[in-house]
Each structure stands twice: as C-alpha cells, then as structure tokens.
Amino acid sequence: MIEFEFLDGTKTNTDEFGLTVKEFEVEPLTLRHRFEQIEMLEGNIPMGSTHEQRRIMMSARLFLDDPNEFPLYRDWIQGVFARLQPCYITDPRQPFKRWLVIPEGTPEYEHRNYGRVVYVTLNWVTYGLPYAEAITTTLTPYEWGQGYFWGAGLEWGENQYSFSNTNRFIINNFGNVELDPRKHKEFRIVYKGASDGLTITNLTNQEVFVYNGVSGVDDEIVLDRIFTTKNGLNIVRDTNRRVITLAAGANEFILAGTSSPFEISFEFRPLFY
Structure with a gap:
C-alpha cells in the first residue's frame, strides 16, 4: 500500500482505489557535473556538481468483478493522480520519510483476463529537491508506536x-x-x-x-x-x-x-x- 498526502491536508492510499501494488521504484540519483575548458590547459576546471530530478514509478493491479466497472475506477484514479499540484508519497516499507512529487505523463492501463484484471502504471517526478524528507520535524515528540523513524x-x-x-x-x-x-x-x-x-x-x-x-x-x-x-x-x-x-x-x-x-x-x- 502506497500512501499519498496532498498539500491541502487530505490523504488517501492505493487500497482505497482497489489497487494492489506490485512495484514502487525510486530512480537512483543522477549526477550532473559542469566543467570549463581552457585552450592549452590540461584537463578541465570543475565548476560544480548537482543531483538531477528523479522519477518514481508505481505499477499495480486492479481486480474487477465486472469489466464495465473500469471507467469508474479510471476516473477515480485520474481525479487523484492527474492533479496539477504536488503531493507527498510514502512507502510503508520506509515510513519515516516521504517524497514531494508531481504526476508525470499519462497513466497506462493494460487489460487482461477479459478485462477483469487491469495493470496500472503511474509515474511521478520529484518536485524541488530530488531527496526524500522526514515525515516529521525534529521537534515532533518521538512516541513509541508512532513509527515516525522506524x-x-x-x-x-x-x-x-x-x-x-x-x-x-x-x-x-x-x-x-x-x-x-x-x-x-x-x-x-x-x-x-x-x-x-x-x-x-x-x-x-x-x-x-x-x-x-x-x-x-x-x-x-x-x-x-x-x-x-x-x-x-x-x-x-x-x-x-x-x-x-x-x-x-x-x-x-x-x-x-x-x-x-x-x-x-x-x-x-x-x-x-
């Protein structure tokens, strides 16, 4: 189950949309270096390095009792995951951190088993810094059982x-x-x-x-x-x-x-x- 929190405070997760997550993959960091070159000078002059934007991909399955239900689920998914505003994503395998992202591209749907199983692929890119952040601040009370920093x-x-x-x-x-x-x-x-x-x-x-x-x-x-x-x-x-x-x-x-x-x-x- 992948959790989502929007900037207005509303929360949802993949279970609420009937999605069974198969894969949740955060792209590795890509380094970009800038160099200057001067004629007749060996090598180059380093001008700085940075990390580029990262992509996050989620693939999931949607199980339907009736293939005719698909448009309803598709519209629900579009209504949440095609917003123009960023949101936070949390992977429960690492509940202490979250990613600020914005949707990228178009949701992909692949129908199987006569339309009763739909494979869904969603993509995001990091919004601002290409890093995850702690879900709470350092002054949040660290209470046992909350799982903030597990x-x-x-x-x-x-x-x-x-x-x-x-x-x-x-x-x-x-x-x-x-x-x-x-x-x-x-x-x-x-x-x-x-x-x-x-x-x-x-x-x-x-x-x-x-x-x-x-x-x-x-x-x-x-x-x-x-x-x-x-x-x-x-x-x-x-x-x-x-x-x-x-x-x-x-x-x-x-x-x-x-x-x-x-x-x-x-x-x-x-x-x-």
Missing part, C-alpha cells in the same frame, strides 16, 4: 534538539544530505532569552552566525531559513548576514554572548538520498 537507524532517546542554559551541544542531522537553509524550506533555530552579541558556531563546518545586538529575557530570536527576526521584527541588518548549515551526521555547536536563563531549539526535516 528504519532510520535511530536509537530511543538518542537525539536532542532543544536545550536550556547549555552553551555546548550536539545536533544530529540523521539524514545523509547537508541541510542548507537557503535551499531547505523547513529550517528554524529559535533562541529565547537574554543575550549580548549572540554567537552561534557550528564547529563541525566552521560556520558562524552573529547577532550584534542585545535581547532580553522575554525576547525571541528566530533564524528561519535566510531570515532573522527578533520578536517578529526583521534584524538581518544587525547580523553578520550568515546562515547556519548542518552537515550530515553529528554537528557540534557552541554558543557565546548568552545569559541564563535561555533556551535554544533546532527544528528541521532531515533529507535522505
């Missing part, structure tokens, strides 16, 4: 993403993709409390964010993607205009300019190849 390789109580009155800690990006707030749509760091020259340093990749102002015990400083606010007001001009990214795996942080009591939290969705 299969992700995490141990119970292993990770922490909010801290009080602690200037040194580890943030685990348990995905295998670097998280860059300039590209990733969900990445928030929230600092609540007093500070003077708040400095957040990721020792793992040597990235530093600095707020050149002060905050009171009831103030809230938010780094939300490329935006920085204090109590909802833009304070980018009072910062060093840098962002904090997360390497895959453990990221060691150190804070400076803090004054107890304070809290800091990191909320994001890890990405997976």
